[in-house]
Amino acid sequence: xxxxxxxxxxxxxxxxxxxxxxxxxxxxxxxxxxxxxxxxxxxxxxxxxxxxxxxxxxxxxxxxxxxxxxxxxxxxxxxxxxxxxxxxxxxxxxxxxxxxxxxxxxxxxxxxxxxxxxxxxxxxxxxxxxxxxxxxxxx
Amino acid sequence: xxxxxxxxxxxxxxxxxxxxxxxxxxxxxxxxxxxxxxxxxxxxxxxxxxxxxxxxxxxxxxxxxxxxxxxxxxxxxxxxxxxxxxxxxxxxxxxxxxxxxxxxxxxxxxxxxxxxxxxxxxxxxxxxxxxxxxxxxxxxxxxxxxxxxxxxxxxxxx
Numbered sequence: 001x002x003x004x005x006x007x008x009x010x011x012x013x014x015x016x017x018x019x020x021x022x023x024x025x026x027x028x029x030x031x032x033x034x035x036x037x038x039x040x041x042x043x044x045x046x047x048x049x050x051x052x053x054x055x056x057x058x059x060x061x062x063x064x065x066x067x068x069x070x071x072x073x074x075x076x077x078x079x080x081x082x083x084x085x086x087x088x089x090x091x092x093x094x095x096x097x098x099x100x101x102x103x104x105x106x107x108x109x110x111x112x113x114x115x116x117x118x119x120x121x122x123x124x125x126x127x128x129x130x131x132x133x134x135x136x137x138x139x
Numbered sequence: 140x141x142x143x144x145x146x147x148x149x150x151x152x153x154x155x156x157x158x159x160x161x162x163x164x165x166x167x168x169x170x171x172x173x174x175x176x177x178x179x180x181x182x183x184x185x186x187x188x189x190x191x192x193x194x195x196x197x198x199x200x201x202x203x204x205x206x207x208x209x210x211x212x213x214x215x216x217x218x219x220x221x222x223x224x225x226x227x228x229x230x231x232x233x234x235x236x237x238x239x240x241x242x243x244x245x246x247x248x249x250x251x252x253x254x255x256x257x258x259x260x261x262x263x264x265x266x267x268x269x270x271x272x273x274x275x276x277x278x279x280x281x282x283x284x285x286x287x288x289x290x291x292x293x294x295x296x297x
Contacts, residue, residue, distance in 0.1 A: 010273060054195040054196040055196070056196060074188070074191070074192075075191035075194065075197065075272060076191070076272055076273070077272075104192060105192070107188075108189050111185050111189075112185040112188065112189060114181075118181075118184050118271070
């Protein structure tokens with residue numbers, strides 16, 4: 001399960017970021033921030049020759065010693081980033097995919113909420129709940 | 140289908156409401172149009188987020204416009220745009236020969252002056268959708284013969 005989940009707006013500022021409370025929060029902010037460059041690179045590669053690269057799910061962005069960072073970009077250029085622990089080898093690509101899918105569905109619900117202003121930080125409880133379900137449970 | 144009628148009735152009521160509530164103070168036509176347009180904008184932003192949830196990433200601007208003409212129009216108006224033309228320099232003309240929100244109005248010249256308020260919401264809808272997909276634009280509509288109408292989309296280059 002994830003140790004950090006972030007949603008980043010199309011202008012590259014964070015809409016939502018949540019990490020496991022036990023660890024250094026700032027480190028995750030850096031990790032997510034760094035991943036944006038890779039995301040940018042991956043989307044700009046689309047359109048040039050890569051016909052099969054048009055999926056919303058971007059796959060593994062980059063691995064670090066302790067973490068793996070996965071990315072997803074919606075058609076409205078909103079980015080989702082999920083950071084998982086490298087030691088967690090049981091997590092398959094398909095599971096990550098379905099996590100992103102769930103996240104996207106929930107984000108869509110937030111966007112369609114008339115009380116939400118597009119571009120504002122996400123404060124929805126329903127969204128919070130979905131994210132909590134995907135985070136590592138503190139033991 | 141009943142759900143088509145619901146949207147149409149709601150849309151008519153929204154227009155009625157906006158025009159009635161403005162009657163007391165300012166009867167400025169432009170302000171009401173802007174209000175309707177802004178409503179459409181927000182709705183468009185939300186709708187496009189939902190519609191594009193399962194589609195592949197768009198290749199370019201034309202790809203986006205095609206999506207608007209086909210899938211988006213079918214979802215909202217139960218038909219596709221009849222004709223899409225472009226000069227390949229950021230201007231697109233979307234022609235609908237039987238625009239659903241105008242189809243209940245008399246086809247003659249009688250209500251021609253009322254047409255703009257029935258198009259404002261849709262202009263906003265298109266502009267909102269495009270803006271959420273990262274394309275800044277200006278959308279205008281024009282009607283010459285009643286149920287047919289043309290939407291002109293001008294893409295704002297950065």
